[in-house]
Amino acid sequence: MTIALHQDPAAIEEGRAALAGMGEISPSMVYAALLTDDGFEIVHVTRIQTDATRFASMSSSIQALSDAVGHELRIGASDYVIIGSAQGHVIQMRVPGRPVVLAALFQSHETLGKALSTTRVTAERISHRFAASSVPAMAAPNF
Template structure:
């Protein structure tokens, strides 16, 4: 039986995450920051931010995802598909990568519509799922 390497330590998964993030920033100019993180709070890859901020955001986003999942479970409404944090000058959307223990957290400036931002986050999370799934096959 082979031991599965955690996403934040797997060079292939890290390369996939960087590839998706590079394409993500090309599609949406209002993107200010994005990170893929593991469910247990480790950064897989990020664009923008410094090393310290990337670690902090990954840790906090992981906790928020767990809280969102707990609220959804307690209310018996299913899993938390995504979380939106709205602020004066922009917002953060975070979404679980389907079928994987990873989350994408992305910060957009206020110039972007929530609909477009949600759409590109969904596309990036789906692209990551496809790349990781195909790696495993």
């Protein structure tokens, strides 16, 4: 039986290393999580108190809703989602080639450009790390 991605030790380890690297690139990042498309947390790093399981489920819903909006408007699946607020911004995007979402919270003083760039670079690194460590691919739905 294939092990679920969120329970795969290699995925968890590679994800943890990538998220730690993300925090080094951008110290304004206070929370980052890697989750499956259907809302299971693979791993997270944090400097705040939050319910990681619930956040993973919410990120999954938001990702799917943003894709649905993209399809409705015929602009394709969303590349990334930004939630801006006075006290910080959340950026999330899919890890290329995987049914996995990277979601991160940055402090409000961080520029959106840098936050977006950091998230994108990390998502690409995770994709490469998963491939290099033979984390099995799971077919992503194609709608």
